[in-house]
Amino acid sequence: MFTLFETIVLCILGAALFLATIRLLRGPSVPDRILALDVMSMIAIGILGLYATATGDSALLDVAIGIAIIAFLATAGLAHYYLTHSESPSEAEVPVEETPKKRNSKS
């Protein structure tokens, strides 16, 4: 069973996974979603490392290697797809989010 410390670390990683999922769902452009998937795979590698240490099951580390390889291939492939297929929704009209406080711009 998990100790208190492992539960706390799992809660922090779960909160990070939740925030990345929010960005994946509402990301205004396609590269935002791809990047959110990349971060989610990194968090999954972290959860697997914690779980392998907690249970002593070394087979989970092989799963971590597999997730790392698949995440890189997916990111490279999706970026290539986004670059070459111009019929995917263009980003020229995606708005940049507003800055919180207005700065007097002198440029």
Next chain:
Amino acid sequence: MSWITHTLFLLGSISMLLAAIGLLRFPDFYTRCHAGTKAASLGAGLILIGALVPIDDPDIAIRIWLTIFFIFLTIPVAGHLLGRAAFLRTHKQWPDDHFEDWNKNNRDQK
């Protein structure tokens, strides 16, 4: 688990939480790319090194080293590919970054 493992796990998970917060809160894609690649790979590396500490079997330790090596080899390449694709598809930049000033100064120095 020893205190080294505890410290590394805590630092790595906090780094990953900061990466996710930056991914959610930054204003445009390039700053999100900055948060999501560097901090997340640092967190994964710290957690895997923390998992490496209590292990005696070199057969298992080499897998963790290979995972860390592979992460730090591929995440910059993936981030570069994403940023290049976004730049070539003319993503908008955050106006407070003041890229106009940067371009003007560089042109004046030439």
